[in-house]
Amino acid sequence: MITRRRFLESAAVAATLAHMESRSMMALSQKAVAKDDVLQWVDPRIGTGGHGHCYPGASMPFGAVQLSPDTYNDGWDWSSGYHITDDSIMGFSHTHLSGTGVGDLLDFLVMAGTGKAKLVPGDRKNPEEGYRSRFTHSTEVTTPGYYSVMLDTYKIKAELTATERVGVHRYTFPKSDEAYLIVDLHHAHLTKRGTTVVSSEVELAGDTLQGGHVTNGWGNGRHAYFSMQFSKKPKKVEIFSDDQPVSGKKAEGVNLKAVLYFDTKANETIVVKTGISAVDTAGAAKNIAAEVKGFDFDGTRMMAAAAWRRQLGKVRASFIDETHRTIFYTSLYHMSLGPVLFDDVDGRYRAMDNTVKTLPAGERNYTTFSLWDTFRGAHPAYTIIEPERVPQFVNTLIRMGEESPAGAPVWPLWGRETECMTGFHCSSVIAEAQKKGFTADYKRAYAMLQKGRADDVQGMTWHKEHGYIPADLEGESVSKHVEFCYDDWAMANIASRLGMTAERDERLKMSKGYLNNWDASVGFLRPKLSNGEWTTPFDPIEMRHWEKWWDYTESNAWQTTFTVQCDPGGMIKMIGGNAPFVTKLDALFNQPSTLPSYAPPDIAGMVGQYAHGNEPSHHIAYLYVYAGAPHKTQSRVRSLIDTMYKAEPDGMQGNEDVGQMSAWYFLSALGFYPVDPVSGIYVLGSPVTTGATLDMGRGRVLKIEVQRANAADCYVKEFRLNGTVQDKAWFRHSDIANGGTLTFVMSATPNESLGTDVKAIPPSQEI
Incomplete structure (x- = not known):
């Protein structure tokens, strides 16, 4: 038996939250809602500061996917991968713990960018060193089943929603011939030993990116797999092991990443569907086929909102x-x-x-x-x-x-x-x-x-x-x-x-x-x-x-x-x-x-x-x-x-x-x-x-x-x-x-x- 404190060895002390705009973020997501719409009475920001350890992203009631931004992946107050005192985002991963006293999960991070692709997230103090992006909380919108934010570094709007087993992203890009998405399989919640990833595999199978990893974190020997589909075919896909390019469309190792390159027009959107599974990539693909037809982000978001209205309306x-x-x-x-x-x-x-x-x-x-x-x-x-x-x-x-x-x-x-x-x-x-x-x-x-x-x-x-x-x-x-x-x-x-x-x-x-x-x-x-x-x-x-x-x-x-x-x-x-x-x-x-x-x-x-x-x-x-x-x-x-x-x-x-x-x-x-x-x-x-x-x-x-x-x-x-x-x-x-x-x-x-x-x-x- 271990307690939460013994697992962590030491607790990080969060910075005091000096001042936050009271309800401006929520107001953005409540335009034209019905007077009795229960969604307007939920503020997912509650618990994302102090020691609440909550995440602000998108999920379904009791859903397998928790698609949410990660601002950091180390330390006690980042058990869910997010703390509201941060001002940069590493990316968006598909699994998060809600308010726990120990951190884990944060599987399969996706980040959008423009310019020369960077393969490391970078430091919070100097996010430009990596693929991190600066952001301001005033552009965040969070409501049950939906999250969005402006990635200020890249001028990209990121939006997230989910079904029970599938996370759905939508990225609105500026005009660029160097737009990209990075998928980081090495990303996970860290411990004092460093990374918890012990093995990974990734493969480009046709137009589908798939793979998985095993982690030795709080859940020792935990298996997670994904299948990822894109609304636009990339012009090039590169796979990296230990941040070095590998030949072919498949790799195994510990530190694996994939970068998908695109040419984008101004305000062009790319939708990403990610099925997750603890069984295998085939199971993740079946989850997508069953739960998300096509690349209708808004339709998926509406379904998530309807599910939450039923849940909260009880x-x-x-x-x-x-x-x-x-x-x-x-x-x-x-x-x-x-x-x-x-x-x-x-x-x-x-x-x-x-x-x-x-x-x-x-x-x-x-x-x-x-x-x-x-x-x-x-x-x-x-x-x-x-x-x-x-x-x-x-x-x-x-x-x-x-x-x-x-x-x-x-x-x-x-x-x-x-x-x-x-x-x-x-x-x-x-x-x-x-x-x-x-x-x-x-x-x-x-x-x-x-x-x-x-x-x-x-x-x-x-x-x-x-x-x-x-x-x-x-x-x-x-x-x-x-x-x-x-x-x-x-x-x-x-x-x-x-x-x-x-x-x-x-x-x-x-x-x-x-x-x-x-x-x-x-x-x-x-x-x-x-x-x-x-x-x-x-x-x-x-x-x-x-x-x-x-x-x-x-x-x-x-x-x-x-x-x-x-x-x-x-x-x-x-x-x-x-x-x-x-x-x-x-x-x-x-x-x-x-x-x-x-x-x-x-x-x-x-x-x-x-x-x-x-x-x-x-x-x-x-x-x-x-x-x-x-x-x-x-x-x-x-x-x-x-x-x-x-x-x-x-x-x-x-x-x-x-x-x-x-x-x-x-x-x-x-x-x-x-x-x-x-x-x-x-x-x-x-x-x-x-x-x-x-x-x-x-x-x-x-x-x-x-x-x-x-x-x-x-x-x-x-x-x-x-x-x-x-x-x-x-x-x-x-x-x-x-x-x-x-x-x-x-x-x-x-x-x-x-x-x-x-x-x-x-x-x-x-x-």
Whole structure:
């Protein structure tokens, strides 16, 4: 197991974004749009600054292609290949990660130019040394499914759009007898070792350029292939190996590039279609044939826009504050960028054992599951608005676990297991889907989960046999143990519904193991040594007690003590009951925001020792409900909504992490959030929407009604579930599974009787 920080070794510090034109770029793409067109409420620039790690380019909902500009391919804040502080572009590659804490992909860069072709990208400080181009953000247009920019160095307009498996470029050239396109197969996200490309192949087959490469980056041994077609026949094509021309139309090596030369008239356009595949070039070509007929860029762009209107139109929400609406719909957009499709139109896909397999008829395959992050909020949101995809996600995870030498997926990327982060939270995604009634082969899933982490991975043997993980034998021992407890809880649920009583009881017992790290004398979950003694000295803001490794994963004892999502009631009892728990939780938010000097930048968005910029904190503000104090959740959640997100490039407090940072906002803005996704329980917060309807598929609609006298009213005075007044501040997924209505009556003052009775508190560890 590696954390994001350990992979990167060191974090690059992004330059402070001084000033950006507020909405001018978006305005360019919103001319003549319908008044209720959801696309106008999305700003893909959000998260492209700060540490958001988002890309601004073109994709389809959950599409395999993410065609986007690369401004740099090295460093932590360029995990997606783009940062809004840059003023030059290397080119446009076809695969990007959305908001991850580690960089990879950036496959098959295409760049347009004029003059003598240059074979290296050049330095950001001196872009003219290579094929880079200067640009200004004022010429960028970015909207779902479309991106464009003026390449100022060459006076070329670049436009991008996409289908599910094909990226489509359009370049508008000036008059030139030295126009060219360069295709760089050596381009990839770098590591401290330099390039991650270990082998490449390229071939000009008739009028088609095709090839692929294997990379050893975050996804070690990752295969990617392409097939590329051009609307205009080039006058000459040259292939280069190690930046030297090679004879013939085919080459193999590490550093391969192709340059296609053209004569162009003023304002002449050249369209490029690029199919991608993890299988082979034939699969990439089939993807083009199936998804893009001819070279109709505008038609493809319109199809992409229509797909995004359908996707974003699943939720119709109104807001008093336009900023809230922009952040809300951009959050839904970001949630719809992953996991990403990972199969060809013929059903073939690259499995986790690096073999090529064919899907059963009707199935789809996905990848890029940031499970450590997304099990918390994104996947629960998908159970509401993506009912068709949930079984596909579950079936994909089952296949992955069966086909992977590593077992149950942890953080799978393009047919490779990265082993990034702690736990194996595919168990949560699977158990939640089962709880909520989605169809899948859960007996097969349980067998996969048992097999998948039976070996001593991340200290699993100690967790299973001794009830804790020794800090002197395993790094990040406390976090790993607590997260394994949650995975045990998930497996207990699956086993129970399969009638496997003994297995259920065993996993339930293991899920209580978090108690073995509780030290009442200090009031925190604390690292314990193999001899049973506590580590010393102890300071709750520290992340490690020695230099060898950390004891907590991207967190410290303050945050980790409140991460017992498998048993909130047991955690409250552990701390001393409702009143002491509320006092302790208040203290978390009221502590100084001091962190050790070595703390990773993931721990951001600090409110006391609460860290909204990192996912383990995301459920914490909702825990007050489990202690009979929901009004404290309501005020705290509203504060976080208003302070942790902005409608600006530097608008996120931490990495987007393939939808999770956005999912917190999306669900919280609607008024609820899952502390324990496996339970199927949603806890009330403080909605900022003035009303919403969510299309749950098959004619089912979830309606949210919000009554408030003032926009600042953050307290729930009354909550009605399907028309019935409730004395509790929570509800079950089963209450809305066939559609329903949630009604919030808001007030400026707290209702301190709602949800306070012991009978009104959400159940804990209820199967």
